[in-house]
Amino acid sequence: MKMIIAYIRQEQLPAVKESLSGAEMFHFTVMPVLGTAPRAEQRTFRGVEQKVTLFKRMRLELVVKDSDVENAIEAISRGAMNSGGGGRIFINDVIDAVKIWTGERGDRAI
Amino acid sequence: MKMIIAYIRQEQLPAVKESLSGAEMFHFTVMPVLGTAPRAEQRTFRGVEQKVTLFKRMRLELVVKDSDVENAIEAISRGAMNSGGGGRIFINDVIDAVKIWTGERGDRAI
Amino acid sequence: MKMIIAYIRQEQLPAVKESLSGAEMFHFTVMPVLGTAPRAEQRTFRGVEQKVTLFKRMRLELVVKDSDVENAIEAISRGAMNSGGGGRIFINDVIDAVKIWTGERGDRAI
Amino acid sequence: MNAIDTLWILLCAFLVFFMQAGFGMVEAGLVRTKNAGNVLMKNVIDFSFAAIGYFIFGYAIMYGSDEPLVGTAGWFMFGVESPLEGVPVEAFWLFQAVFAGASATIVAGAVAERMKFSAYLLYSFIISAFIYPVVGHWVWGGGWLADLKFHDFAGSTVVHGLGGVSALVGAWLLKPRFGRFTNDGQPRAIPGHSMPLVAIGVFILWFGWYGFNAGSTLGFSDPELVARIALNTTLAPAVAAFSAMSVSWMRYGKPDLSLALNGVLGGLVGITAPCAVVNSGSAIFIGLASGILVVFGIDWLNRLKVDDVVGAFPVHGICGIFGTLAVGVFGSTALGAPLQGLLYGGGFGALGIQALGVMACLGFTAISMFVVFKAIDAIFGLRVSHETELKGLDIEEHGMESYSGFQIFTTE
Amino acid sequence: MNAIDTLWILLCAFLVFFMQAGFGMVEAGLVRTKNAGNVLMKNVIDFSFAAIGYFIFGYAIMYGSDEPLVGTAGWFMFGVESPLEGVPVEAFWLFQAVFAGASATIVAGAVAERMKFSAYLLYSFIISAFIYPVVGHWVWGGGWLADLKFHDFAGSTVVHGLGGVSALVGAWLLKPRFGRFTNDGQPRAIPGHSMPLVAIGVFILWFGWYGFNAGSTLGFSDPELVARIALNTTLAPAVAAFSAMSVSWMRYGKPDLSLALNGVLGGLVGITAPCAVVNSGSAIFIGLASGILVVFGIDWLNRLKVDDVVGAFPVHGICGIFGTLAVGVFGSTALGAPLQGLLYGGGFGALGIQALGVMACLGFTAISMFVVFKAIDAIFGLRVSHETELKGLDIEEHGMESYSGFQIFTTE
């Protein structure tokens, strides 16, 4: 099992949801985060410059069987890309999983 | 060391906190997230149907010694279950830990 | 590659950002979380005692090359410490990384 | 000078109407995000029902005819005549109807976060169409308490006491919110979700209260009197804010904003009955005491394990009773009180009448509201299911979130 | 009794001014967090432009002289005289100017979350300096509809119908927000971000509406009339809240807060034209129908795939038309209607005139606003870029966030 952690643009979430469900991956978790970007943005508030360096991103967490990793990467990548950027995906190893309701463990608990 | 990541229902957090402290695990981190569920929920807002597919969940993160993993799983499971569902637990490996205040590393830093 | 997960005090974020950029680490992700502390805090709301056990913390996530791990730990530790406490750092292994925009994989995608 | 009387009554009625927004904001601010919409919905609909119910039944019962117990004519406002010379009955009705609305909505906050919406609908119609008008009739509509020279100028008992006692009965019957008391009976705080909403609500209430008290002159023939009322309606809450804050500071170690704001409301309720017949020194004292009473009252309910979310009973009930009794102490016939107060050498007569009036009005309220809530419980059930309570009434009862797009915890 | 007339007009003008805050809060509450500041900015500036535009051009066109089509004198208020005996023209101007502001700001909500700020600026100047005054002149300024005995007491058509139809034209030309309809044309909900803001906005509007309707007497010489208006302005929205809530409950399974609140506004709009000339029974009926119309109207726009974010057309347009026609049915000459209504045996004459007036006013509005929006589109473009829409107009157009420090999703 692997945990796929993707940082995507918030506005791409609907597209990523769609491409994931197209790839038959229905279970995942998202949370809003702030992430860096290559360039800071200049804003002014009441005439004072404000350098914004952290931007709203969505963090997607998705545990899949080892065999599904490439599918998931592909699906996320497809949904996440827009004219402004794409985002990042990291893959971590998962040792075990538990589905609390049934007590199932391992691959069957995903 | 292992990092235990659990997705539970928000309303079960107090119960999970209690069962964890019963198991003498006092350090963890929580964050509100949105997670999928088997069934979407139908709501209407101003007469328009709204298919809600992401639900409020709580993500719990807990790093424990290898020997405590099963205890932690058991404690979380006990607290997280309610009539509506249970949630999911994933276990990742942790290579090292640092307690910043003392600079301690490894198991002693948990 | 390693994923460095640090829980720091929210007010230290600016200092950590600075020390990380001093160490030439420009990419990371942060999210506000709630974490435990050794002591609960007593507050009263409308005369009723309220035991606060979860405190606002900032969770920092940073994927770096294996060779940068110690630098990163050092930079975060430097920025995170204040008179009240320091925080915790955990290091997980990362198997692979993808930069969606270019499709690059592995170390080049960080 | 009829025109100016009508103008005054109408403007004051508009101000009192606006208090509905104040109640709504205070109540919404003191509940959790997951129930804010529900309490606002109750607030909107209870005014709607107050207007309808008071139009169909309430006015007739309260002012329709002057039998000692209830009025019996003027259903649907048919054939009613204005009791005020030169003031159209529609203006008088409006001023009375917004009072009925205030009385009804006081309860919403006390029973918040757990009372069923449908049960609340029924309750709110009954209180403004029937219960409030009966008590109102006794005191203001030519009923038996009016005959006894019971004096409740703007409604410390009639409006606030009644609302506060109903709130107490409701909160008590509904039992506390899940998690409000620990298993071993210790109170636990469930903080409200937005202090700015509470603050703006309190300011709106205070603003509207000028209409509430100063408009209860039902005309502008005595500018002196109106001005005195306005002065007292400023001093009492100002002092009460300070006393409630100070007590909270001394008892709990820090000055508590929500108690200071509750203190303002307590001071306003306290001065409501006596505002016309006491001098400013007395108003200051009444404010001082009201602020203190609010804080202790909240404490006391905690000890009784009654979960009154917004402090409706301490604010409206306790201070309402206190204010009404204060008439018997500080009221001066020179300023228009029907009986001389204790302080002015009137002895305990006035105080006795005031106590009798309070007991009669609030006794009747307590009993009838107990019956009403029990009956509703039998029909619909008063309380939402445990699951609804956990998930929040906004989602479960209205299918919506009050704060879409914000990252929110629905548990603590 | 001139002083009291002026006093009344001024106080009512202040109340109507305050409605601007109500509109702002309703609109802000019903959009997403990322666009709340933008809609508030539009709201502030459209009042600013209404005041300026109505000062320079609007008043002259509306009241400057009584040609049938447009007034032609009094630019910059130079040399104007008050049309009301004993009331200074400044007071009369102010009361009229705040009406112009209300009319302009109705559109902001309908076109929210996608209309360019610069385009909105231009639109808002034009509507209050030119379009609104022309229609106002026809009906209230001695124009041809006034001559025909068309009766729109406080502006169901002149203010609300005009605003609502402009909102419809705008929302239609701008096309729906991204994601508001699925690719196969199904409507999708985009929930507003703060129900408490919507609720306080609606209460402020109702509060201000007392000034709107009861102030349209333009004096206080007839207290009877003013009181009747105040009564009707209470009953209609109260009933409409209930009917809108009930319909939403029956159709969608749960009582919808935002529809109940829209219902209140629908009831207020519906009673605006007839408030002076109908009895309370009719007011109740008008409220009942308005509440229902609002819910069905919102449904209907969904079916037409027009994205009117806050329901401006159903509330102001549909209920505005309905209320104006209701004068022809429920209006009674005994109460001051120029023609006897259908219900009182007046036949279809009054109804015909009312229908004609509605068609003329709103036909003119629709056509001229279509031209205005098209012209603005050609010059500036009406709609923000897709990227701006996704990121939010607050950041892109104003460089700021409305809720700094809160953790927020900018997508659903």
Add this chain to the structure above:
Amino acid sequence: MNAIDTLWILLCAFLVFFMQAGFGMVEAGLVRTKNAGNVLMKNVIDFSFAAIGYFIFGYAIMYGSDEPLVGTAGWFMFGVESPLEGVPVEAFWLFQAVFAGASATIVAGAVAERMKFSAYLLYSFIISAFIYPVVGHWVWGGGWLADLKFHDFAGSTVVHGLGGVSALVGAWLLKPRFGRFTNDGQPRAIPGHSMPLVAIGVFILWFGWYGFNAGSTLGFSDPELVARIALNTTLAPAVAAFSAMSVSWMRYGKPDLSLALNGVLGGLVGITAPCAVVNSGSAIFIGLASGILVVFGIDWLNRLKVDDVVGAFPVHGICGIFGTLAVGVFGSTALGAPLQGLLYGGGFGALGIQALGVMACLGFTAISMFVVFKAIDAIFGLRVSHETELKGLDIEEHGMESYSGFQIFTTE
């Protein structure tokens, strides 16, 4: 016609009272979530203290007797008589007391997010019990500036200038918030947490300002005058919103909502002194200039490294001075100015007197407030600890969060 005078003064006093809510919301909206409750608490208590302090000492100093420097009779309002024929002194007191409250609360915003609550309590009692009444006595209470024909109709200097200058002294002595300026002295933005709160606050202030300016006629004997004031109180802020927005657009690239809203307030402050004695053309000009002054004033404070959180000095101080001087330029004796303004051929006499008055009032204010703040600093300390500032004053000083349940960042 005494009744109508009292009625007018009371209603205007209620409106001015309501401004307290406006100040509270503006201030709360412009601070961070972690300090919103603290600033609201200050706002509630400073009104409480203003009412008490002005009752005990303030009124006596300001209106108790007409020595040139300070009044010396009427402590606790004992034995005072109304200075207005036919208006009860209680009504006059109330109208004056709410002014004192406004003056005191202006400072809360400037010193927000870092001033100790206990220090603020002391400050706020002193300003409304002593400082404000002294200046008020000079100008309105028969003091030496009144004798010189200094004209400040509703208090551009007396109320706003005084509040603004006190805000400046406070903000300067307190030093900037942590992180407000970089180590090399560059200003950094600390965005406020809720633009809707700021917007509703500004609308409430504008609404209340009609009472502030138009009520300063202290009666309704001259409807013409009242109407002119209401008109000017509409035009100036409307234009100022536009000019402030435009300047922010030109200078910073985007139209800034919070500056446009500050502009409205600037326009209101600017027209406060001259509202009675200038025509509408002058009002427009004064509004235009005030809006511009606000934006440049905020810039200027940034350059001086003074951290005035809400822009209290630019809005109330700078525009207050400007408005007072404008009387010397645009004031016309035909409209009731005591001296002919520069524009009407009166030469520099009027302007000179106005300048003298401004210098005297604000010089006295600056010096006395400096002493007061220094003394408080010596006793309690003015500023919270660094840790309190980081964690937020809500938690540290009041033990509560203003937004429980919301996911919030307490740092940027």
